[in-house]
Amino acid sequence: MSLSVLEAIALLEPLDTGLARFGLLYGPSHAYRNAADSEAKALHKWLDTFASLLKSLPGSPRKQACAVSISLLQSSCTMTVAFNAENKRPETVSDLIHSIWDWMSETSSMQDAEMAGKNRELLIIVIKASLERLRRRLTEKAWFVDPLLAATASSSAPPARKRFLLVVEQSNADLLRLLGPDVESPDSDIVLRALLYWRKEYEDAKTELEQNVYWLAPYERLLRKPGFKPPSLVHHMEKLFQPYMQCLLIRKARKTLRAAHSIPLTVNVLPSPEISLHDRFQLTNKGEARIRAYLASSLHADLTGAASSPHATDAINQVWERIQHLPPPLPLHPAHCESVLLRHHLDNHIHNTAASPYPYFGISKPLCFQCALYFEAYQTCQLGPPFKHRGFPKVKGETKIEVEACTVPICCRGYDVADKAIEEEMGARLEKIFGTLLADTIERLRKAAEPDIVFVLPGYDPDREHAITRLIGARSNGSSYE
Ligand SMILES: [Zn+2]
DSSP: OOSOHHHHHHHHHHHOOOGGGGSGGGSTTOOOGGGSOHHHHHHHHHHHHHHHHHHTSTTOOTTOOEEEEEEEOSSOEEEEEEESSOOSOHHHHHHHHHHHHHHHHHHTTOOGGGGHHHHHHHHHHHHHHHHHHHHHHHHTTTTTHHHHHHHHOOTTSOHHHHHHHHHHHHHHHHHHHHHSTTOSSOOHHHHHHHHHHHHHHHHHHHHHTTTOOGGGHHHHHHTOOTTSOOOOHHHHHHHHTHHHHHHHHHHHHHHHTGGGGGSOEEEEEOOOOOOOGGGOOOOOGGGHHHHHHHHHHHHTTSTTSGGGSTTHHHHHHHHHHHHHTOOSOOOOBOOOHHHHHHHHHHHHHHHTOSOOOOSBOEESSOOOHHHHHHHHHHHHHTOSOOOBOOOOOEETTEEOOOOOSBOOTTSSSOOOHHHHHHHHHHHHHHHHHHHHHHHHHHHHHHHHHSOOOOOOOTTOOHHHHHHHHHHHHHHHTTOOOO
8 A cells, every 4th residue: 555544544534525425334333322222321321421521621621522431340440531632630530530430329229219419419510520611602602692692583473482582591691690701710509500490491491382493593504604514502502501411311320330339440541642743744746646556556445347447547537636635734633532542442452451341432522534444443353342432423314424633543652463453454444435436436437428328218209209309400500490
């Protein structure tokens, strides 16, 4: 292969081809958390909840992401956490995990009736951890709320809509008053009361609307920023009340994990990887010969015989056309947290230093293309235990996978046999993807070159057909046919 795995991934980005269709999703690690039985499902959502709580802890960088795994043994229990960017206050990570774990141990055998006060305690823990995220939501991410309310305000609107909009307006204003940038240390108890109150008001208003909020869509589309999807008021409100949902998910997992709660918990925060100069690469036009050689060889990975088509060269030219107008080389970031976590467990497995964790990784954000490729290659090579994850996001019913500007652990670690196997498998999959892409292009070129097909209908009369052809010819020549 004339290109490295990272170079081939960088080429895919400008081609923007709907990567979901390449079957990456149907490999061994593709199992949505919802497909599992209810106990496993509760545990999966609990791990995802942890990841999303941990990534927004106070002091977290803006685009933080988090991945979490849990290893449960008879005598010890370890929660391993990885972040995209280093968390500057690792003690907050350990504190949050321990306080939730302790809460779960204390309540694991309680009956629902005894839980009222305890539920409140959990809400306070979760809200404390979420204050910074809520503040960002109310300041930066709520930019569209006021203009949207102004655009939808109409004196003739049905009363249920008016009430819904009023609840949105008042809840945002009230929470901003309690959590805004001017408030130095927000009181979590008061924030909790406000959140519970407004959540109920909001749910009631939605029920009155019979959950019909589709009338908002045209107004939301008007506020869309170029290159982004339209803002969503319902999504915004759900994010505001998310602590409540997160508590429900933690409460659900409490019984599933009952047996584990007597075991002491250790928290292991993995160091975030740094990127070395060696990992950076520049893709310039000087690489044309290598890229063309790569494209030509990847065409042979496609088994439809497209490689021998007379359109093969044109197809390569077309793909090259699109690639050579690459924006400046992708700024390369270190490997994402889920891949770092996977590599950590693979290391442990190879060196036999720890027991396998529960086979599901909680992640705060769906996988990008290269992490998905890394996971699939790892599972195909069967180098260690299989892991599942939450799957991929859907946009308008279609699965979406995006190429991001990150590397994968094969490229930023000491190179060993496992890395080599994974890298080869990733390379083979990438070649197949490029092969399929080129075969598609060849098929399009072939169709475009074909003469128009004439369908002969039943009852065909050559004389009449001839007359019609003459008539059309005469008309297009501009002459009269009288
Ligand atoms: Zn990723």
